[in-house]
Amino acid sequence: MASISISELKPGIKLEKDVHTPLGGLLMRKGTVLLPRDLDILRAFMVPQVEVDMGEAEPQNGFSNAVGQVAAAYERAVDDPALPTKMASFYEEYEKLISLMKSAHQSVIAGGLPIYELRNQLEAAIGHIKEYNPLTFVPRTMNEYDYIFHNSVLCALSSYLLAKWSGLQQKDWMQAAFAGLFHDIGNAKIDPAILYKPSPLTVAEAEEMRRHTAYGYQILKNVKAINEGVRLAALQHHEKIDGTGYPLRLEGSKIHVYAKIVGITDIFHAMTLRRIYRKAQSPYIVLEQIHSEAFGKLDPTLVRIFIQKATEFHNGTKVRLSNHQIGEIVFTDRNQPTRPMVSIGGEIINLAQKPQLYIEEVLSSN
Template sequence: MASISILELKPGIKLSKDVHTPMGGLLMHKGTVLLPRDLDILRAFMVQYVEIDAGEGDSKNGSKPTLHKSVKKEQTSAEPIAPPSSLHEEYDRLIQLVKSAYQSVVASELPIYELRNQLEAVIAHIKDYNPLTFVPRSMNEYDYNYHNAVLSALSSYLLSKWSGLQQKDWMQAAFAGLFHDIGNTKIDPTLLYKPQPLTTAEFEEMRRHTTYGYQILKNVTAINEGVRLAALQHHEKVDGSGYPLRLDGSKIHVYAKIVGITDIFHAMSLNRIYRKAQSPYLVLEQIQSEAFGKLDPSLVQIFIKKSTEFHNGTIVRLSNDQIGEIVFTDNNNPTRPMVSVGGEIVNLVQKRHLYIDEVITLN
């Protein structure tokens, strides 16, 4: 182990010891391989030295040190061990499966059991997923519908769990998120990807994706009626102003209420053809304002409270590009905590022009 000045650090070097902020919060974990952004974070928190393995700093390009021959020999003589899968790997597999299923669903049956198995493989990593912090490794705007489906599935699974539904409902709520927009497969792609505002006739055709979705799911096994109703009802509002049936809150299935929230959240926080992604924190604030008369207010509060439950010491980037550390969160204003930036406390409740743009590391 060796101590090295951050002035000598280069991307690719691995930390051999946890790094803490001057206030004691965990900044970076032992074993972190430094990226260029990490060097900026260390400088922002005025960290002077970090601990690395002896020999790491000898590489001028930041590459990992060469393994000793004895280690190489031992590795080649043993049977190869498949590395454990990660959330991102299983997520990417599900994206490809959903993409294939959606593109063929009009002509063939939905491969429901394959989809269920892969959805379960992703949910096996649900402890690593947070709606505010998870970012797909790669995504283009034309794949928006598939990413929205998978993200809505994961967030709906969590929200059903957080809201106290029975365990048997969690996977069905995930299915509701996965299939809520499946009716878009019957919509002309030129409408789905049209960057200009839709005409009245085009808008009415887009609205039909809810009834198309219910029809597609009508004879699918392994899902319950609530999943089908979520496809039909996820644009209904509790005040009766939604579509397609203008139902009031008492007639909207709980899965549809859940998906109505998660769909809006991911629709606004993902890049789309005609609109750039917004900060997930700002999206939560907009959803909170929508809760009065439009979305189920209790589910909205649960979603905001649980998804923002970060410990003090969480490192975030503000909308002015400053990097800071969450030091206090008011339960009444969970999207606007107090953030320590360069030793000064920024109260986001008071400074409304600022907001959290990105969560960088969790404590």
């Protein structure tokens, strides 16, 4: 093992110790075989030197066999011919669930929910959960009038993940998904003229919209296959932990954990989906807004988990910045997950140091 300055590093050398950012975040793990991009990242963070195993380097060709293996594995992952098929299957199950939710809203008006059909289709969609990430998933087709159905299905998937990520017992994961799926079921009893109104609501109309929480609880009250937490999520998902929410102005300890989970996923998808009166917003900007909401409004622990996990696996994601430049995420710091480092034309841009810049749109991911 040897300590070597960044200026002397070459691709193919293996790290013998973890490398951290100046603020203490993990930058690269021990055992990482350095690629050219890694050297750019180290320089961008102004890391002076690292501990390496010089025996791994092959200066003659600039890359070790290990680097070639890493690169080959990466290419196999990106070019995996099964990936399009897996995503196509996921989209198919997703769209079936959208159609079923449309029918369910009509069934509610007629007197009941097709709960077992919905459960089976939700389970089918969750069977493809590895193909889903809240940050990058975009419906293939979406009519603005179908927003409420897409929001419900996406909240179901994201709530399932957040329940899992947050350490809830496995028996809660599917119930949290139900909570996401049915959180706005009370909208089925709202006058469509109010529900789809493109202009601002009157005071009376806004008050009627708020009743969707109570309507939802009543609709779910006698539905089998769901637990009381799912019903409470329909009632409480607009409550805030400081007691400023509605309909009951509950404080944090009185809000069910499913409602806290759905409160986060609902805000995220409500802002990142296209609406009748507003275009979709950048998921990264929305995550920053959710982070600011965590101080007094949303459960801060659940917010931190959601942001970190949703941004965790996106090195290689192609993005468009607010200045219209297109680049690729090369590193995400756990301390500032919404401000990753982006490579543009060979230059590394650290968004943590460029507050005026932000990721406007996620274009594609690995």
